[in-house]
Amino acid sequence: MAVNASDANVANTTSAASAAERLRITEIFHSIQGEADAIGWRTVFVRLTGCPLRCVWCDTEYSFYGGDWRDIDDILAEVASHGAKHVCVTGGEPLAQKRCLILLRKLCDEGYEVSLETSGAIDVSDVDPRVRKVMDLKAPDSGESKRNLWTNLNHLLPHDQVKIVIASRADYEWSRDVVAEHAIDKRCMVLFSPVHGAVEPRALAEWIIEDKLPVRFQLQLHKLLWQDAPGH
Numbered sequence: 422m423a424v425n426a427s428d429a430n431v432a433n434t435t436s437a438a439s440a441a442e443r444l445r446i447t448e449i450f451h452s453i454q455g456e457a458d459a460i461g462w463r464t465v466f467v468r469l470t471g472c473p474l475r476c477v478w479c480d481t482e483y484s485f486y487g488g489d490w491r492d493i494d495d496i497l498a499e500v501a502s503h504g505a506k507h508v509c510v511t512g513g514e515p516l517a518q519k520r521c522l523i524l525l526r527k528l529c530d531e532g533y534e535v536s537l538e539t540s541g542a543i544d545v546s547d548v549d550p551r552v553r554k555v556m557d558l559k560a561p562d563s564g565e566s567k568r569n570l571w572t573n574l575n576h577l578l579p580h581d582q583v584k585i586v587i588a589s590r591a592d593y594e595w596s597r598d599v600v601a602e603h604a605i606d607k608r609c610m611v612l613f614s615p616v617h618g619a620v621e622p623r624a625l626a627e628w629i630i631e632d633k634l635p636v637r638f639q640l641q642l643h644k645l646l647w648q649d650a651p652g653h
């Protein structure tokens with residue numbers, strides 16, 4: 422059937438609109454939240470592809486490249502199919518794709534408890550305030566501490582969390598001093614987590630006790646349960 426000019430315009434507008442609502446996705450999976458304040462909840466994870474950082478200990482390098490372009494509505498449908506109340510948007514660096522902000526807003530509109538794992542290197546000021554941000558500050562041994570965007574601390578809400586992943590005693594001392602200097606514990610919960618396989622978790626726990634720090638110790642629960650298996 423012939424398509425007249427106005428139909429063609431409608432078709433173009435429609436495809437432009439849906440292209441504008443697509444995200445590059447590495448995986449969507451259903452598991453147990455292994456990190457931060459929602460630890461232990463059955464959660465659907467949406468892992469966005471790509472990251473402008475290269476933390477030396479990154480456990481998710483498989484998300485740097487590839488992925489599939491997916492419509493946000495299609496992502497929402499897959500999330501809904503798992504019947505979980507919690508959704509975690511992660512990556513890669515999710516905020517490196519601007520349209521992540523739309524996904525976050527739509528997930529909140531649908532009534533999910535939404536958390537966002539972000540590196541702390543990209544401005545978080547436009548993230549929907551209903552989202553619980555879990556924002557890393559990168560310690561020196563990550564090789565990426567120059568990327569910390571310190572103004573992000575001004576956009577944290579009481580339900581957000583700041584996480585520092587620690588690979589050594591020197592990283593620990595840096596983290597302890599940064600928390601004190603910026604009074605981060607007065608803004609929101611602070612999490613200290615050992616780099617998996619680098620620093621002895623017990624050593625980190627003992628340093629926190631010894632210095633009476635106002636921070637929450639954290640181990641990645643999914644690594645205890647499933648080691649490094651992707652898809653969990």
Ligand SMILES: C[S@@+](CC[C@H](N)C(=O)[O-])C[C@H]1O[C@@H](n2cnc3c(N)ncnc32)[C@H](O)[C@@H]1O
Pocket residue numbers: 472478479480481511512513514515538539540541556557584586614615616617641
């Ligand atoms: C893979 S990142 C994705 C989100 C974002 N790019 C970020 O860095 O927060 C999710 C979380 O995993 C943590 N992580 C990555 N590799 C890790 C490792 N080897 N041991 C402990 N935590 C790790 C990151 O620090 C971050 O808190």
Ligand SMILES: Nc1nc2[nH]cc(C(=O)O)c2c(=O)[nH]1
Pocket residue numbers: 452453454455456466481509511512538643653
């Ligand atoms: N189970 C599980 N919990 C997680 N919490 C944050 C994760 C992440 O990679 O951002 C993650 C993950 O990869 N798996």
Ligand code: SF4
Pocket residue numbers: 472473474475476479480481482512513514540
């Ligand atoms: S910012 Fe996150 S995803 Fe990117 S390299 Fe660091 S830990 Fe990995």
Ligand SMILES: [Mg+2]
Pocket residue numbers: 480481
């Ligand atoms: Mg992970």
